Amino acid sequence: MSKLRSAPTLDDVARMAGVSTATVSRCLNNPDRVVDATRERVLSAVDTLGYTPNFAARVMAAKRTSTIGAIIPTMENAIFARGLQAFQEELHKHGYTLLVSSSAYKPEIEEEQIRTLVARGADGLLLIGHDRDRKIHDDLERRKIPVLVAWSFLPDARVPSVGFDNRAAMFELAHRVIELGHRRIGVISGVSAGNDRARHRIEGIQDAARQNGLLSSDVMMLETPYEIENGAEAFSKLMSQDAPPTAILCGNDVLAVGALHRAREMGLRVPDDVSITGFDDIELARIATPALTTVHVPHREMGRRAALELVGMLENQTQGTGTRLATHIVERQSLGPPAKA
């Protein structure tokens, strides 16, 4: 498979322009270190030859790829789409390319992807959430690869993070729900093992329950993978109990939409018969019927900040400080007071 046979190389360009390869390289990477006349000659050779630098060779020689790797739990729904889009746009402005892969929420896959991205020479890494085998960070540290965590801000974690306080955010929402009069609360959480965001959201709910004098038996919790169908199933289970909850807090919007859908199938009116809330405020939340009350996360801002932070770490060799972003509740139609008993 010698497909490269026909691709022109630096040498070809140099020969055609009558200069050394060093000069061609400079034309491409430090144009101002070459005199105008030469540069023009070289660039026109590049043009007529249709030359494109060989990435692998460049990486080998320069020991730097200008590439950032990101591993997100899923690409199947829009949870990370908007933030990642902003991340990549900002990266692009600074001359970096983004490589994305997804871990399907599986730690072992995430680890494999990290290795792949590192082997491919990622100059820096964006990871989601803090929960992770510490050996991974040991290894990354040893290789001196800057890592930034997003979607979860923890002030004194080992790795700097750009994100929000999942616990406080969910606390606020749960508090609001209880304040409306709900006393039996259902929770449909994502799988919390290895997922600090899911865990912190649960804790936020528990904080609010405790603080408002609910018993732990008033809170019915279910964990399930983050998919619409699972939200629906969990909803059924929760509502088929003797004293079903009057409000159901979901770990994210996807789960909430599943719950919403099942509620309709079961002939339950939302929020009259049961309230349902989400988390993330992705587009789906606005579109759902009824529109979802949820926690708004500043996705684009988070992505942009993460990019700036990571680029800063890369170019100044600094440790990175992290940023905590604010979230807020968006009240739409899916949350109301409980029905009068």
Add this chain to the structure above:
Amino acid sequence: MSKLRSAPTLDDVARMAGVSTATVSRCLNNPDRVVDATRERVLSAVDTLGYTPNFAARVMAAKRTSTIGAIIPTMENAIFARGLQAFQEELHKHGYTLLVSSSAYKPEIEEEQIRTLVARGADGLLLIGHDRDRKIHDDLERRKIPVLVAWSFLPDARVPSVGFDNRAAMFELAHRVIELGHRRIGVISGVSAGNDRARHRIEGIQDAARQNGLLSSDVMMLETPYEIENGAEAFSKLMSQDAPPTAILCGNDVLAVGALHRAREMGLRVPDDVSITGFDDIELARIATPALTTVHVPHREMGRRAALELVGMLENQTQGTGTRLATHIVERQSLGPPAKA
């Protein structure tokens, strides 16, 4: 000795295992060409050193990346998510890695992404749709990089494709709509310039209209980017005419969900006051209220087939034959007969 703080290389492993670098390389790439005892020794050195092959170096030496590049129009919604997922799973089985990037439906960005992927050494490329500057294919051909097109099957295009007949699929749906009695049809299409899929879907509608004796003035067409909000806007425009359509065919499910949403906001009942249909059958279509009548596309099958085809082209140096997949209408609640006038 000074390697301690940076990534170990093949040399380090070789030294530690007391063999040559060639042997280490073979252990990693052709394990059976090395005797057991040696292999074990080498692998344990790999392990204790935490060695990971340097991708760029490997590519340079082997002239092959085992990487496939794919450029899809968007990652923001789920249109391509499922198919791409299947594509990558199948690729993985054959030892290939997938690199994805998105073009935002812009030809010039697609072109840039192609160059990037090629520079990065993609062994093969998956592209969406056939519309594309021919120079791009000239260049790819010259570099001998196999290309496969998906999401649109064209039997005698320059490049082999795995997909379905967009025109026929949309024809079938439009025919069904007209058969139900609709005479004034609205169409919310994606932007057709540079997008053969959008264009063929429009043509399918026109075929059906003509064949059923509708006048071209009975079909009101709007083009708009593929986003929910645009679907909503287009819906408003279409319905604010003197004689608004009784059925609206949307170029994809995303647009249709936008239309559905706006209908509700305007107090129109679907399908009693107006019918709305989609295309693609992504999860959103099932979840929407009312559930969307749409054209089912075998996303996973398409992704899988595309992977097999592309791997075949790569490994057998063949041209690729392409595959046409069948679609079918999924009737849910958003389509009904027109209201009695």
Add this chain to the structure above:
DNA sequence: ATGAAAAATGCAAGCGCTTACATTGCTGCT
């Protein structure tokens, strides 16, 4: 045992680029 074929391993030449250092060619000062 013995030698030839087969299996295992080693040697070393690149792959296409960047970059430290060396060389050449100018500028403008005295």
Add this chain to the structure above:
DNA sequence: AGCAGCAATGTAAGCGCTTGCATTTTTCAT
């Protein structure tokens, strides 16, 4: 005119790996 000093360009040493070919070791039929 002569030369320091700098700008422009060239030279060549790798970067870490794979692989064709050479060499050594093992296997096995005799």
